Amino acid sequence: MSFDVSSIRSEFPVLHQQVYGKALAYLDNAATTQKPQVVIDKISHYYERDNANIHRGVHALSERATAEYEAAREKLRALLNAASTCEIVFTRGATEAINLVASSWGGANIGAGDEILISEMEHHSDIVPWQMLCERVGATLKVLPINDDGELCMDQLDGLLSERTKLVGIVHLSNALGTINPIETIIEKAHNVGAKVLVDGAQAIAHIEVDVQALDADFYVTSAHKMYGPTGIGLLYAKEAILETMPPYQGGGDMITMVTFEKTQYNELPYKFEAGTPNISGTIGFGAAVDWLLDKGIVALANHEQELLDYATKQAVLFDGLRQIGTAKNKATVLSFTLDSVHPHDLGTILDREGVAIRAGHHCAMPVMQHFGVPATARASFAAYNTFEEIDALFSALTKAREIFG
Amino acid sequence: MFDLRDLYLQVIVDHNKSPRNYGVLNPSSHDAEGYNPLCGDQLHIYLNINDDGVIEDVKFEGQGCAISTASASLMTEALKGKSKEEFQQVFENFKHMATSDLDEAPDEEVLGKLAVLAGVREFPSRIKCATLCWHTMKSAIENTDEPAKTE
Secondary structure: OOOOOHHHHOOHHHHEEEEEEEOOOEOOOOOOOOOOOHHHHHHHHHHHHHOOOOOOOOOHHHHHHHHHHHHHHHHHHHHOOOOOOHHHHEEOOOHHHHHHHHHHHHHHHOOOOOOOEEEEEOHHOOOHHHHHHHHHHHHEHHHHHHHHOOOOOOOHHHHHHOOOOOOOEEOOOOOOOOOOOOOHHHHHHHHOOOHHHHHHHOOOOOOOOOOHHHHHHOEEEHHHOOOOOOOOOEEEOOOHHHHHOOOOOOOOOOOOEEOOOOEEEEEOOHHHHHHOOOOOOHHHHHHHHHHHHHHHHHHHHHHHHHHHOOOOOOHHHHHHOEEEOOOOOOOOEEEEEOOOOHHHHHHHHHHOOOOEEEEOOOOOHHHHHHOOOOEEEEEEOOOOOOOOHHHHHHHHHHHHHHHOOO | OOOOOHHHOOHHHHHHHHOEEEOOOOOOOOEEEEEEEEEEEEEEEEEEEOOOOEEEEEEEEEEEOOHHHHHHHOOOHHOHHHHHHHHHHHHHHHHHHHHHHOOOOOHHHHEEEHHHHHHHHOOOOHHHHHHHHHHHHHHHHOOOOOEEEOO
């Protein structure tokens, strides 16, 4: 069955507009994806009909809001194939989820002389929390390097892992390079030395089917807004046995069962890690995005995106003066590049005036820029609703940029 | 409708391609670094200011987009031979031009060739590209140790 991209596009109201008199080609999906009408409607419906605080009200609205909120947790559990909903902790996003693990699990389990291993292609959100932890407890941050195709140097992994390694933080799909990492192998090898593994799935979740049990991942984090859901909501998946041992991250309402001035008893999982009134509408929207994603089929969407990437890559190879940053054999959705005659920020501006939205910058992965010796790259990133015509628009805008600087 | 060519005027494209006064001034009486954390543009400005407070020589080096490189190149041309007080006046004028309303004509008497950068007004995300070198110049003249930032 052929993929009906126009039907998909019709579900995204934001796509149907012009910018500067040109049809919008939104190719900045690695930064954030657009939202389908069903997600927008779900959030509106919550505010129009069900708005109430959750887990405490005895009235109808609170019960409806609570039911929708917890239904979203079950949808996310199913999406990741977690063993139990108590393993799904809602956070503000992937960044907060990593900070939660670094602060709570890291604070309790990582000490002086211990090591944390991350990779050279990590997003700043999977670098800085670990640096902060290392500084606090006297642990050492180690880095698995990448090669010039933007792939992990897997031959160096064994040498970097030892019984001192307590945690490995690894990105599933790189936002700067598009590389899909062999996380199964990394998890297996890390477990062999007794280390836990946190997988940063912020970019992966809309493109790759994830089964946390099959992967045997200890922690998996992601954000809703990169999978057609709203901003400000994401999650931490962690194995129940690990969550049980972790101290709370933040204190407040909802994470307790009994408070006296002498002692506080913490709530059960996962509520122990969800202090305060959560992002209820965002969580419900997150659930709607899961429904949308599963209804279309992650594999079907990913196949379409792969065709787009292949089509774009073929044109990139032929484009004079274009240098691709990130040419891994196993990659998805991201075309990162520089032009020899035009700085990425000038490209961003010129493309914008042609209606083509891309990202220009370091993509919150400065070490990747340092590896390739560039201050920034231009990045086009694809989602389910993108078309071959939009990629043609990208390359004709690039031609125009080259002419301006010619 | 504002056209891209109003931003990327030929003189800007030229200064980007062959920046004037590019390189290190050694020795120099003043110097400063500038950095735009949003886009990674980096700039180092070197000056020789004589006893009368006149900028005798100025050079810059670094990496940045066309707007930032051309702006720095044009600035070094404009400021050679100017006094510190004159710098302050041109700087104020330049800042005003970069953020003023589109219908306001730049003060070409003070700004001269620098008026070609007036186009950045229409591109809010690019104003800082044009002003980074000026902030860096101010740091250099005032001998501040902190790198200049646009944020």
